[in-house]
Amino acid sequence: MEKSDNLITIAVTGLNAIDSPGPGIAVIRALRDGLPKPVRIIGLSYETLEPGIYMHDVVDKTYQVPYPAAGSEALLRRLQYIHEKENLQLIIPNFDAELHNFIKLGPVLKTMGIATFLPTQAQFDVRDKINLFRFGEQQGLTVPKDKIITSIAELNSCEAALGFPLVVKGKFYDAVVAYTMEQAQKAFYKLSAKWGFPIIVQEFIDGTEINIAVLGDGKGNAISIIPMRKLYITDKGKAWAGITLEDDKLVKVANDFVKATNWKGGCELEIMRTKKDELYIMEINPRFPAWIYLTAAAGQNQPAALARMAMGESQPVYTDYEVGKIFIRYSWDHITDINEFHQISGMGEL
């Protein structure tokens, strides 16, 4: 694909618009809405049934990429091939597990003419579940107590320190609220089998779940902060509907995090508000959330702002947004043809 001044070519991952959705489709929707030029979207997929691969009005062309476990060299080789064909200008990765490789490749990609706008490895590590409590203590942010464990026997000490119920969390994803030792043990085996070690065991905090989508400029400024309360939560804990909120305390927590880390790129703060109005940071996801299009709908298009900053344009700090804006997710049976499935399965591109 020839480079054109009138076309921006952006590669995006996270095309798995499933019941626990990746953010890719929402990111693409926001980019198409918010950038002044036509956008050519190159999907980067891991699985052959990621819905975005087949949504041709959303994703122009998709290439399979190697799983994160294959390492950054394998990813680079694949990206070189894709770049040769597509002339990528920007890559927006959207999975926690792949970010390490993209962060590592950032300088090489830059020499190839491909921009990224990602946190540094140090920024990425500091908010990792394993380090979050210590980080919170250092920065005066309220984080539930936790214990990082690698063996089932250590669950006993968790019971003593945290009591029941407690939350058993996988290294990358998934969390189970356990009310008994038996439930905790079951969750330990399930999550360690799926995501490996360590397992994070966290104090249970009861309250209202609020998420905050944040875009940091890497210099300590939060370009955009949009808090959202989950109105409908699926059995996987995902927001199926949510509403934008106006609350200075929530904005302050997000600002404090960005200042403390000089966060660069998108992220999501998962907050629990207790009945006493305490705000606990439960988790910090190092990328845009799947509900990111709500930021665009509310007047602060975070993916488009990230794209502008990544390509060297100035981006003023957003101040206003629409409060009470609601998203409601829905399912749709997209129809495709076996030939398309063969194409992506056999050739690795569609």
Next chain:
Amino acid sequence: MYLKKNIATSESGFIFNPSTGDSYALNPVAIEILQLLKQGTAPAALKENILAIYEVDPMRLEQDLEDFMNQLKEANLLEN
């Protein structure tokens, strides 16, 4: 006690608390009371106002009003 400044209300009796995302629906009398609260009407004047419009026993009004104010407080809609 006053309604928090950021609470959004509609003429049809819909209340939205932008800090929490909670919303509530009011009946017609509650809508009138809420309008008076928004105007900063003092409790005594508020009662007089309602008594002037509705045929209601003052004691009953007193109780219902207290209940309503407690509900607003419980819903975190009033200034502390």
